[in-house]
Structure formats: C-alpha cells, structure tokens
Amino acid sequence: MKFPPTLPGIYIDSQWSSGPQALTVTNPASEQVLTHVAGADGVTAERAVSAAQQAFPRWSTTTGAERAVFLRAIARGVEAQRERLVQVQATNNGKPVSEAAIDVDDVIGTFDYYAQLAEGLDARQDAPIELPTADFAARVRREPCGVVGLIVPWNFPMVTTAWKLAPALAAGCCVVLKPSEVTPLAELELAAIIASSGLPAGVFNLVCGTGVEVGTVLSGHPGIAKVSFTGSNAVGVQVMQRAAESIKGVSLELGGKSSLLVMADADLDLAVELACGGGYFNAGQMCSATSRVLVAAPLYERFVERLKARAEAVKVGDPFEPGTEMGALVNLAQYQRVLGHVQKGLAAGAKLLCGGARPAELAVGYYLQPTVFTDVPLDSALWREEVFGPVLCVRAFIDEAQAIELANDSDYGLVASVVSADAATGERVANALQAGLVWLNAPQVIFPQTAWGGYKQSSLGRELGPWGLQAFQEIKHVVRAV
Ligand code: NAD
Numbered sequence: 001m002k003f004p005p006t007l008p009g010i011y012i013d014s015q016w017s018s019g020p021q022a023l024t025v026t027n028p029a030s031e032q033v034l035t036h037v038a039g040a041d042g043v044t045a046e047r048a049v050s051a052a053q054q055a056f057p058r059w060s061t062t063t064g065a066e067r068a069v070f071l072r073a074i075a076r077g078v079e080a081q082r083e084r085l086v087q088v089q090a091t092n093n094g095k096p097v098s099e100a101a102i103d104v105d106d107v108i109g110t111f112d113y114y115a116q117l118a119e120g121l122d123a124r125q126d127a128p129i130e131l132p133t134a135d136f137a138a139r140v141r142r143e144p145c146g147v148v149g150l151i152v153p154w155n156f157p158m159v160t161t162a163w164k165l166a167p168a169l170a171a172g173c174c175v176v177l178k179p180s181e182v183t184p185l186a187e188l189e190l191a192a193i194i195a196s197s198g199l200p201a202g203v204f205n206l207v208c209g210t211g212v213e214v215g216t217v218l219s220g221h222p223g224i225a226k227v228s229f230t231g232s233n234a235v236g237v238q239v240m241q242r243a244a245e246s247i248k249g250v251s252l253e254l255g256g257k258s259s260l261l262v263m264a265d266a267d268l269d270l271a272v273e274l275a276c277g278g279g280y281f282n283a284g285q286m287c288s289a290t291s292r293v294l295v296a297a298p299l300y301e302r303f304v305e306r307l308k309a310r311a312e313a314v315k316v317g318d319p320f321e322p323g324t325e326m327g328a329l330v331n332l333a334q335y336q337r338v339l340g341h342v343q344k345g346l347a348a349g350a351k352l353l354c355g356g357a358r359p360a361e362l363a364v365g366y367y368l369q370p371t372v373f374t375d376v377p378l379d380s381a382l383w384r385e386e387v388f389g390p391v392l393c394v395r396a397f398i399d400e401a402q403a404i405e406l407a408n409d410s411d412y413g414l415v416a417s418v419v420s421a422d423a424a425t426g427e428r429v430a431n432a433l434q435a436g437l438v439w440l441n442a443p444q445v446i447f448p449q450t451a452w453g454g455y456k457q458s459s460l461g462r463e464l465g466p467w468g469l470q471a472f473q474e475i476k477h478v479v480r481a482v
Pocket of ligand 1 (some may be wrong): 151152153154155156160178179180181210211212214215216219230231232233235236238239252253254255256284287325386388414458459
C-alpha cells in the first residue's frame, strides 16, 4: 500500500492537524518505512482534553437512542471500508489478511452491539428501586463518567480501540484516544470514518504520539475521569500510579501467561489445532496466547509428535499471500525480544523441539518459525513470563488436579482453553481455573456480548458486554421523602 510520506496524526474538535513528533511507521513484512505520522506533544494532548471537556455537557445529555445513530453510522462506515482496513491492518501490523479481516469484522460487531445497548439505555434510565419503607422513594440513574482517555497497543490496533471507544460513546462519554505509535494507521482510518459519521465536534479526539509525551498526559490529567489502558504490565503500573494522583478510574487490560489443557480423553487432532491457534495466531502476539500447553501424560508423546509436525507445516510468510497462516512480528524490537526469550529458555535448560529462528527462505521481514519447547523448568522466565511471540511450552501432567495447579501457578489469569471429550470434565476444569474466559473445545472466539478480562495481574475490570459499558458509567441514586 502507498501512503503519503507524512500523515497528520492529530484530530481534535473535528479538525486534523500535524504535530512536532515524527513517528516512523514500518511494514514489518518488508522492513520498509511506510510513512511518518506527525504526532502530538503533551501540550496538544491537553488541548484534546479541553475539546472533549467542552463537548461533554451536550453529548452527555443526549439519549442513548441518539448516540446509537452515530455508533451504527461508524459500524456502516467501517463496513464500507472493510477491504481497505484489512489491507492497512495487514500492512502495518504484519498479520495475514485472513486475520486482519477477523479484526475488522470484530470492530463492526462491537459498534453494532454497543449501538443496541445504547438504544436500550433510555428505557432503563431512572428505574425505581424497591425500599423497605413507604416513607421514601428512590430511583437509579446511570450517567457517563466524563471525559475518558483511551490508550491502546499495537497487536490488535483497531479492535482494542473499538472495545473501548464504542462503549465509551454509548455511555455518553467524550474521548481522547491514543493509538500505539507502532501501528497508528488503522486508527487514523477509523478517525476519518468517525469524522464522516457526523459525530459532534470534540466528542471523539485522536492524538497520535509516544507514551511518554501523550500517554502520560492522558493518565495524569485531572480533566480526565477515567483511563482505559491496554498494554504491558510495566506501563499499566505507571498509568495507575499517575491516575492515582487525581483519583481517576482506571481499567487495565495487561499481559497473560495462559494455558491450554489437553485432558486424557481429548481428540488429539483438535488439541493440536487449538494449540497452534492459541500459540501462533497473530504470530503469538496475543495477551490471550495459550503459551503453556499442558497435556495428560498418556497422550503426551503422541501429542508432541503431532504438534511438531503441524508447527513445522505452518505456512509463514507474506501477509498478502493466500494461504499464509502466520505473518511477521510487528517490529524489530519485538522480534529481538522474542529471540531473547528463546535464548533465555535454552540457557535455562529447556529443550527446543522445533523453530526458534528465522525461516530459511525468508531473508527479509520480522519472521520467526513457529516454536515449541519441552522440558521447560517451572521457575524459568520462559515458563513464567509473557513471550508475546510464536512460542509454545509443552508439559505433561499426571492428573486433573495437577493440570489445574500448573495452569493456575501464574501471576496472570487472562484466559484458558480445555480440550476434553467429556462435557462434565470440561465444565469442572473451567470452574477451577483462575481465568476470565475459558474456551472448551473451541478456538479463541470472542463475542462482544461476553466479557473480556482476567484474574490477578492480567486485568483490572472487564471490557465488552454490559460490563464494558458500565466501566464508563457513574451510578446516581435519587432518594426523596414521600
Ligand atoms: P505498551 O505497554 O508498551 O504500550 C501500550 C500503549 O501505552 C501504547 O499506546 C504506548 O504508547 C502507551 N504508553 C507507553 N508508555 C506509556 C506511559 N508511560 N504512560 C502512558 N502510556 C504509555 O504495550 P505494547 O507493547 O503496545 O503491547 C503489548 C502488551 O499489551 C502486551 O503485554 C500484551 O499482553 C498487552 N495486551 C493486553 C491485552 C488484554 O486485553 N489484556 C490486549 C492486547 C495487548
């Protein structure tokens, strides 16, 4: 795809402008510079907050049905631009077009879902509350919490944005969005779609820039009521610390070290497919990657043999080539980080079953082979830390109790997958796992109706579903003497 050499990276009060930051945007499949985005400094970020503050009194008093009209217009705008957005995602992120298409469809589904929830808000507003006395009457209102700052990462750029932006707008909040400086192109396209939806000026503002320049302003600004952040734990802690200074609300979606449990009665072919999906989708750059694969001892040898064969058969390469199953990692820094994890794993004594290097036929692009380790020490970084790359660690377990113990032995608790022919086993194991979402015999399907988020250090709060909307609402009770 061709982009102008420099794109304006700021959209405030319905006006596009350029800032002093030259963000270099690359194509990870070719390692070539795609364009530069002229992003904002801190002063510009503050201007975006002011614009949102000015728009808030009016937008916050619109009805849910009025807001739904804009959400549906955005969904239709994304739908109309579907092919272009797929191409932009694949070009900037390195993911295969088949995966980029899933992303775009998710965005459409999310805006439509929150349009529907917004339409239902009016009927539920001012609902009476039953009290244990006839002397008082009470009603409850849900009101938008204010101006919100949305900070998103690079792995599913437009998707993480939609999961925050759609419910925030549905609730009646005004927004300042900061995309990842690594992948701002999809959000710039989305901003153009929003601009043509007729959304009132100042309700949605986008400020490209670095975390240090723009992210810190959004997480610390007293005019922002809530920050919704998706990214690494290290930055999540910083966001929370800055937010604490003005006691602002914080939602965090952070890292993961999730497990796929292959129970003794599992269908092996299904288990291998789910292991590859959970490990290699988006080149493993998923907070929900099931990078620990726990296999019942009687199946272990056969499973490992089949997994190796399947991993070695994964078609790695050009995101635009039909049949590509795994594209490039997002940039050089991430590529080197993942290779560093591979080296640390080897140094810790883990056994490399396959992969661990650049595919021989791909000299250019941040490509890695699908990788499988066995015999990974339980106290090693490879077993305990998020790799965020196409690396699976496989381990045998003796019984169900040990499988659950191994899966739960983590600082994280985002998701888990269970493969079992027995429905009761699957349900029982799912209930015992410390994870916000458990898939049983299923790939990592995500529906906007179901919650997203996890236990322990993976998350604070939940996105999607009605919980995602409530994250942007305040509760007000009005109690009167009768
Ligand atoms: P990151 O933490 O480096 O950056 C995320 C965002 O925060 C970017 O927009 C970045 O510019 C901004 N930022 C950086 N420093 C900041 C600061 N000091 N203050 C405020 N903002 C700042 O993460 P990343 O490398 O872009 O993404 C990968 C991470 O995201 C992984 O750890 C992954 O697990 C996590 N993630 C989690 C989920 C989830 O739903 N739980 C989803 C996707 C990604």
